Amino acid sequence: MTVYESPIRDFQFVLHELLQVSEVSKACGLPELDVEVIDQVLDAAGIFSNEVIAPLNAIGDTRGCRLDSEGKVSTPTGFVAAYRQFSESGWCGLGCSPEYGGQGFPSVIDSAVTEMLSGANMGWAAYPGMSHATYVNIEANGSAELKAQHLPKLASGEWAGTMCLTEPHAGTDLGLLRTRAVPVGDGSYEITGTKIFISGGDHDLTDNIVHLVLARLPDAPKGVKGISLFLVPKFQVGKDGLPGRHNGVTCGNVEEKMGIHGNSTCTLNFDSSIGWLLGEANKGLAAMFVQMNHARIMVGITAIGVMQAAYQKALAYAKERVQGRTAGNPANAAADPIVGHPDVRRMLLTQKAYVEGLRAVALWTAQLSDTQRLHPDLVVRDQATDFLGLMTPVLKAMASDVAVESTLLAMQVYGGHGYIRDNGVEQHLRDVRIIGLYEGTNGVQAMDLLGRKVLADEGRRLATFLQVVSAFVDEHGGVDALKAFTQPLGDLIGEVEATTRIIFSDAAGNAHTVGAAAAPFLRLVGHLVLAWMWARAAVIALGKLDSGDPIYAAKLSTARFYYQRLLPETLALCAEIRAGAAVVMEADVELL
């Protein structure tokens, strides 16, 4: 069995048919991005994912990353060679600007490639993924000199990057961080402190690693208003632009964790390490959030890649494993492949409906970031900014939660064989579990959505989004063959509006309302977006049913499954939200 097969046809459906990437890109001033070019990128990335890094996924898990007695971190066997092939083929610069040696592809294409790489080997893919997030940050916040010095190296993949936020006592609450930055006098700073949980914090893939580090300047205000962002290379960069002497950044530990053993998660000690201010002093958190928002979208997409890999395994096993007779067959019939059993079919379709639906949500979100950055029309850009703000937490949290549920189902299809290491499916659960926890826990995402993105503007952004979905319902509501989608979607819009009003009303009287409602509210909005995407897919599929391509019949039947078997969860979510905060907060802590 193939370890991983990139779902090229579904990427084509989403990119060409659902999101019309080529046309939208032209409107954004990228005229050369026609369908053939996109297909070439997809095919090449698919081959690299399937053939080069997917075969390294199991060894990445079993061998893991190691810190030797000299303080050097090594990645699993084969990772270095695969990375060299990847970077030398120009993949690191796919989404980077041609100004810095990149290929200038929009984020929506870079995201599709990221999904394939992650599905093939999440631990490996996180190295170039984090480097690109670092590129995005320096491009947004760096001085001309820092950009010239670092961006070409990140675009070529010669150097890697990290984001250093967390400290032992400061995770979600970055206001508590203690790492210090002291001005040297020549424009540089000495950075001292300990950062933990640094993904790709040290490794043997590149000549240098560019750490972007949150720290406090002397006399900085307390809390989050006194945090600045610094660029701190592993090796100081000489006048020749090459890595020179060691910069006092040492790896104190490589964490033993549940999964993604192929990716080094490091404790980094900075000891008077020379760094450079990125953006303005004391505005480091806002600067870092350029990278964080990018990373949240990318890890959401990563979750989708892992779901896809687990689903493929489960589907192949269900077609191959013979066990029990299918209902309705005669008593003396031979046993059938388990894919014929309705409960197995339920588990497979749940995975399929979520992974394909979320792929559409994710690539649309990435497309929004391109539109926000590139579209000539300010009104269009502003709406993209609004929707991107809503979708970033929804994608990150919903995809990571659903990925856990889906990989659990993939294991379940295998029965006891799913619990055995060699079958590879349990690794997907262990790997993907991190995504709900890092780059802001899913609880943080939920508070970001409901508190900062919905309540903060009194629901304006959400209302605009609901209008877009309503317009879709109005446009297609008259088509009988689509009523199974447009009617429940219209009902759901009403439910979201009503539930949001209740939250607004309750929040006025109870400070805990938002926190108590946040998690189910995020999932409710996630279903709204998924339902909209599946209805849009159904519209397209209905028009092409006679084309001879079986994907359209599959899209229609998966859309029906989503609407009838998964969307009903929204009934429960609305009831949970309506329960209010009192029932969550009434018990004294000592009674827990």
Added chain:
Amino acid sequence: MTVYESPIRDFQFVLHELLQVSEVSKACGLPELDVEVIDQVLDAAGIFSNEVIAPLNAIGDTRGCRLDSEGKVSTPTGFVAAYRQFSESGWCGLGCSPEYGGQGFPSVIDSAVTEMLSGANMGWAAYPGMSHATYVNIEANGSAELKAQHLPKLASGEWAGTMCLTEPHAGTDLGLLRTRAVPVGDGSYEITGTKIFISGGDHDLTDNIVHLVLARLPDAPKGVKGISLFLVPKFQVGKDGLPGRHNGVTCGNVEEKMGIHGNSTCTLNFDSSIGWLLGEANKGLAAMFVQMNHARIMVGITAIGVMQAAYQKALAYAKERVQGRTAGNPANAAADPIVGHPDVRRMLLTQKAYVEGLRAVALWTAQLSDTQRLHPDLVVRDQATDFLGLMTPVLKAMASDVAVESTLLAMQVYGGHGYIRDNGVEQHLRDVRIIGLYEGTNGVQAMDLLGRKVLADEGRRLATFLQVVSAFVDEHGGVDALKAFTQPLGDLIGEVEATTRIIFSDAAGNAHTVGAAAAPFLRLVGHLVLAWMWARAAVIALGKLDSGDPIYAAKLSTARFYYQRLLPETLALCAEIRAGAAVVMEADVELL
């Protein structure tokens, strides 16, 4: 922090106040089981669990079981000594008959002890757990000679036991199994074949291991009607009753798996191993199901133990971890423990409501098995048999699914720290994940409930159970302070009845109806039982609110949380069931 603390007070609440075990036991002819005796057992088992085996849980995970070059399997460091202490203290015989050296405690007490052992160290606890299930089987099916030879050794813990069903090509579908039994002529049989996934299949804890093996006699009918059950010792038992020469049972492999590394999961090769028929020829599956049904209850209880352990860790962390200000506190206030944040409270209360509710369900189920076995009144026994049949699959599947959800939430409370091995919480997820897969996957449990327990008797058993719950609603429906429970519980009874009628009606026309509805139907019935248990707990708590014991206020507020935040899932489940089978089965396999 304590690794594990046995929840003694909650056991007391369930055993003494909710289930009135002492009184019910008296009615069953066990007059000596008063509250003090039960409390002594709970305390002693709690101390053993907390102090002896909980400290071995992490090393069991990291060191695992090993198969050496001579074919010997060793358990992790400390397991042998702990087992010796356990067996020498008489714990192996707690639920065994005094006739065979046991202590004669009912299953409901044995189950409470099993929960504590499993919460402390699931891998370790599975050895005596499986041995006791073997005891139950031999007691039910064995000849007087086999009983006399084996039961005292199992009761004392000198010997262990296993159940050997699965073969590489035969898991759920035991009709496919190939292991053969050939009569020797002296009443014994030669057993030859390969069994996989045998829990505790080989180890260094005991002098002998008694394997109960499903195999085919020559000329046996095809399929499940040609399966017989054999007792096959690891070492042949001599005339002196002691283990003698090796019986040709070899361990071919110890599986590398996701979790429960402390428990050896073995491939066993039987090569003309001498065995003895247990029960009648070709009726082996029914005989094995005595043990299987016992095992399903025990693994459900195991899941609850692991949930409890994970919940305790998450709660302790949430009280200790300071991060972010609680809503409503002034902007310059110091950060608070995260237990003050509503979303963290939601995650903790979800775990608490499920673990305590399921504990009540599990111990009631164990009590039903005692009543079925011991009660003098045939009518009472028959009803216990009916309810036990319903509850066994519900407990096994619901507890194991919810345990995965709960341990995921426990990790989530820890944030990124939950993903790190050293914090111990991720082990609970990896360990508990097996329970949904073994002893019949949860899909098999769902089919057992809906197909064999509900449809097969045209809903008679379920209707009787609903009448019992209805009578509870009628009894307490007039109490205003209980209306928040009795009204939704009454509504839920109506929903279960209506949904079941729809399934009956659809099943007449579509053979896939049962399979498509089974999983959500099991969870729906699970919620019904949980809701009933939480309402019963609320009745008790309301009457004792002024007692000064804080458990009653906690029970009331957790009951409210369950009803308002968790029970609404039933809305979604009913809608999923009503969707019918077509949407699950319509797509061609090639479209998946």
